[in-house]
Amino acid sequence: MNEYKSELDIYIGQLLNHRYLVRDILGSGGMGRVYLAEDVARDCMLVAVKMLSLNIRNKQLAERFGREIFIGAQLGKKSPHITRVLTYGITNDKTPFYVMEYLRGRNIKQVLKRESLSISRFLKVCQQICLGLDCAHQGVVLKGKIYPILHRDIKPENIFLANDSKPTETVKILDFGIAKFLTETSGMTMTESFIGSLPYSSPEHMQGQKILDVRSDIYSLGLLMFEMLTGRHPFYTNSHSFSTWCKLHCIEAPPTFEEVNPHIQVPQELQQLVMRCLAKDIHDRPKNVKEILDDLVKIEKHIENNHTSNSKKSEPDTSLKLVPLTSISEQLCWQKYWPKNKPIALICFPHLLHTPKGNIPTFWAMLPEAEIEKFKDKKHSNKFIGKSEDYPIMLWLTMLYEENTNLIRWLAYYLDLKDNREEKILRNLAGIGYYHLLLFAHEYPHKCNYVTTFMLSAKQRQYISDIINSSQRIERLTSPTQAKIMLKLEYEKFKAEVNEQMNLHTVNPSFSFRNWLIKLVTFWKPPS
Incomplete structure (x- = not known):
């Protein structure tokens, strides 16, 4: 056993590609060995390194290993359910390796x-x-x-x-x-x-x-x-x-x-x-x-x-109509009061609503009463913009739009995924797939004035999950303030594009601003 261990430990302590410090062995298989390593360029973020068992001079194995790298890199980008390949290289003794995300x-x-x-x-x-x-x-x-x-x-x-x-x-x-x-x-x-x-x-x-x-x-x-x-x-x-x-x-x-x-x-x-x-x-x-x-x-x-059905049969008073879960939680929202620890001001914030069916993500905002009246029973949009390369942070954006007057209200909140409470909100959001928006009138601030529900698309839910998963592999490289500033710049670019098209709608009423906005929300990506 000791002989086997010493043979496997020849790479432990080595610095691969001048970046990946090998710390321990995780396992061994037919193709090679997998090591735990630290990315010294990313504050010692943990990664997994797979090392080919034989030397690269074996052409057949080298080609097979190269194909593994290519497949892993391509598929890991396409699906969150396939291990992500980050990079690859060759050791001093001509042994090829590649670096993967480290999974817990x-x-x-x-x-x-x-x-x-x-x-x-x-x-x-x-x-x-x-x-x-x-x-x-x-x-x-x-x-x-x-x-x-x-x-x-x-x-x-x-x-x-x-x-x-x-x-x-x-x-x-x-x-x-x-x-x-x-x-x-x-x-x-x-x-x-x-x-x-x-x-x-x-x-x-x-x-x-x-x-x-x-x-x-x-x-x-x-x-x-x-x-x-x-x-x-x-x-x-x-x-x-x-x-x-x-x-x-x-x-x-x-x-x-x-x-x-x-x-x-x-x-x-x-x-x-x-x-x-x-x-x-x-x-x-x-x-x-x-x-x-x-x-x-x-x-x-x-x-x-x-x-x-079985649960309903066991109840003595059987309802004639099945009430959707969203309707049940919406009813609870109408009973909510503005938090005492929040100022009476035009602000917004997310909150996990505790219900008998579990935690439901909600978004609370205070607006002038006249605006709320204009936004009632209208179709609105939402958007999530994430940034996880340097520091995990996400912008939760809800856009209320009234087409007759071209009134648009931006409700934006930055969530720090290093904060356990805010990460929990996003996990619930991705898992449940909807959230309630609670609007409170500034003139009558205490009782909820209006409730509406936003459904997330499958792509939005997957996007949020991807940002959360990637955040677990990122060690802090910039401060939360710096990350928020960078994300805010992308948000301002998005707003500028929306406002430009809204002005176009004013000049040319036949232009459907709402259809354009839906398309933009669906396909817009932060500038690289």
């Missing part, structure tokens, strides 16, 4: 050793896995051409739960190092050697078929889903031989959920979905990951509806 949490294998997953948590995790896989299967662009990508090694060790067990835990798919490019027409040509993990390989992979497609990943995903639900692999064996696993995957029918674990209760539609993924014939499986994702969403809604 546990992989699925580690989780299942200690606990079982609830159906609710399982569905949330699997949906994120599907989002990441679907992104990879859609491919990366190389020289103007799109190449779909297979993972080929989906297994519990390669699915990582960042922020493990928290309500907003993020799933990350690890190690696309054995992925292969697929051509648009003929699929993927396999190498002569077997690459993958025997317990999680598809029948066609085991049989050495030259053409594989996304349904091979779907089979591996089915094995993973079965294990996550039951706590055991469907084909349990102590054998490590290729022939044994080939027989199990290609011939042996998978057991039922009850045969593996009679103590669990898995919805029938979910069992059927997993068994479709485990079909021996590739044509009997779902044709793509999006199909699986759609089924998971439907199953989740069905379970929620059944739960609601």
Whole structure:
């Protein structure tokens, strides 16, 4: 053991690329070793460094490693559910490496050793896995051409739960190092050697078929889903031989959920979905990951509806109409009073509203009563502008617009993600997907005057989540004041563009300012 340890420690203490100080080893695999390192150029921010096992003089491995870097860099930018590659380099002894985001949490294998997953948590995790896989299967662009990508090694060790067990835990798919490019027409040509993990390989992979497609990943995903639900692999064996696993995957029918674990209760539609993924014939499986994702969403809604129905049956006074959660929390908002610790002034601020259904993000503002009357029952817009390169900060912007008079009111609040309370507000906002705006009249400041609800798009929710996740990897390089000033400059540029178009609407009434504003809010990005 000590000999093994000393061999692995040859890079500990080295400074790679004059920037990354290697501190410890995190793990070892077939392709290489993974180290914990500090980025000395970013106040010792923690990163992970993957080192190739063999020297770069081995051309085949070097090319394969280079492909891993390219795939990781491309896919990590496209999906928050794929590990992000930051940079790469070569050591003095010609060993190639690349630098990845450092993740805190546990992989699925580690989780299942200690606990079982609830159906609710399982569905949330699997949906994120599907989002990441679907992104990879859609491919990366190389020289103007799109190449779909297979993972080929989906297994519990390669699915990582960042922020493990928290309500907003993020799933990350690890190690696309054995992925292969697929051509648009003929699929993927396999190498002569077997690459993958025997317990999680598809029948066609085991049989050495030259053409594989996304349904091979779907089979591996089915094995993973079965294990996550039951706590055991469907084909349990102590054998490590290729022939044994080939027989199990290609011939042996998978057991039922009850045969593996009679103590669990898995919805029938979910069992059927997993068994479709485990079909021996590739044509009997779902044709793509999006199909699986759609089924998971439907199953989740069905379970929620059944739960609601059962809860209502147990109540003696059954309501004739189901009241949406947003309506319930809106009613609570109408009962709110202006906080005593806030000045009676034209200000705005976010607040987490505590309700029997949980915390709901809200945005409070005080305006002249005449303005509130003009904004009532109008359609408004919101925008989130984040900056996380130097210091994690986000601008929460709500724009109230009255088209007849071209009146626009900007309600802006800067949230510091280093502040636990403000980070919690953003996490709830991304998780719930809506917020209530409470307007208080300056002339009658105490009781809430008007409440409206803003729904966030999927892109907005993902954008907020991305900023939150990136903030965990950023050590302070600038002060909060400096970061706020830089973000304010981007905000002023955004306002200037809006005001310019609003003036155009004044000159040319046929120009639809509101449609333009919606388009701008959707597609506008801070200047680089």
